[in-house]
Amino acid sequence: MRAALTPTGRVRRLRMRITALFALTSALGLVTMAVLAVRSDDARWREQLDRSMNLDTTQAISLLTYDADDRIDTRDLVETVDADCPPLTVFSVPRDGASGPVVDFAAARPCLTARPADLRAVAEDAVRREDVVAVDRRAQDGRPVRLFAEPFFAPDAEGADGRDGVVVTVYETTVPLAEHRRTTWVLTGGCAVLVLLSAAVGHVLSGRAIRPALTVLGQQEAFLADAAHDLRTPVASLRMLAETALRGETDTTDVLRRTMRLADGMGGLVDGLLTRARLMSGAQSLAPEPLRLDQLVEAVVADTPAEGHRVTVRAEETVVVADPELVRRAVANLLGNALAHGHAPGMPADVTIDVARDGTVTVEDTGPGLPPGVAESLFERFRSGAGSTGLGLSIASWVAHAHGGSLAAGRGTRDGGARFVLRLPAGPDRQ
Incomplete structure (x- = not known):
């Protein structure tokens, strides 16, 4: 068959x-x-x-x-x-x-x-x-x-x-x-050439017509691949916890606590997958408006649970024209990435965020830094450190480029950690 x-x-x-x-x-x-x-x-x-x-x-x-x-x-x-x-x-x-x-x-x-x-x-x-x-x-x-x-x-x-x-x-x-007969052959040859030309034009036009459909299908397949890849590990962990609880080999309170953490992680993962899918498909479009970047960064830091980590913000009064919700998510993803990977095992993270008047947000940590040769492909999905999907950096990169800015990664200036620089177009009165 x-x-x-x-x-x-x-x-x-x-x-x-x-x-x-x-x-x-x-x-x-x-x-x-x-x-x-x-x-x-x-x-x-x-x-x-x-x-x-x-x-x-x-x-x-x-x-x-x-x-x-x-x-x-x-x-x-x-x-x-x-x-x-x-x-x-x-x-x-x-x-x-x-x-x-x-x-x-x-x-x-x-x-x-x-x-x-x-x-x-x-x-x-x-x-x-x-x-x-x-x-x-x-x-x-x-x-x-x-x-x-x-x-x-x-x-x-x-x-x-x-x-x-x-x-x-x-x-x-x-x-x-x-x-x-000469006229007949000329007309026959001309018809053949025109038919081939019309076939080529039709192929090009039909290609342009189905390109959106192919794009949507590609995005759908990428979303399904992302979901299958990212949900496999937490689902397996939940199954293992359930089997352990059924056998009575661990404390029920500890099982519930670990289950809550896994559920929170899966919720954030699903939210990231949906956000990335909406961004890639264009379902979520930009709604730019003048906003105080320094205040937005301070609000993101205040809303992010530190859990014993230290976050320092050095911000200058900065106005940019951007989508507040998307910029908030990009900054939150950079901060979350620094808190998750910017420290040695068992040690609290020390993260510094600088907001410059030219629309630049620099997030720097004191962790192990970036492996050699990783900076070029760091913003592709599945390229972050262990225990992470890489969607956060991928979304942050897309937000930066959608606003006409950029997101760069490199070695930090403090104790060899990682350094991420998000650049957004500054407002006309701050350029």
């Missing part, structure tokens, strides 16, 4: 179908127009040639007369017109139908020699229809030719023994047929 397509695969297959439909629609329109153009060109050159041949036959008929025996007299035609090229043939056709057409005049040295059967057939057809007849045939040497027959009638059209006449002329069609 064929494996089921992923959502991304189905969207890509839809793109190919849209491209094919676009190309097919264009091909149908172009082929229809090309067929009409080819037929129009074919009818045009035949119409022009028939008009020229009609002039020759009409001129020849004007020079024909009937003698006393009601026979066609071709002397004026022979003396006046060069009937060799294009060749002229004059037939007389009895009205009683007792016999077929009789040649009354034929070119002495014709430049084209049509088959006699073709000449007689077109002459009979013209008399029967009482109108001009034009057909395409082959000369005796195989060249394509066009036969044109125009009938004329004896003065005593009511007499039983009268004979009608037909003038037939022959034109070679090699050149116009070659030009027509």
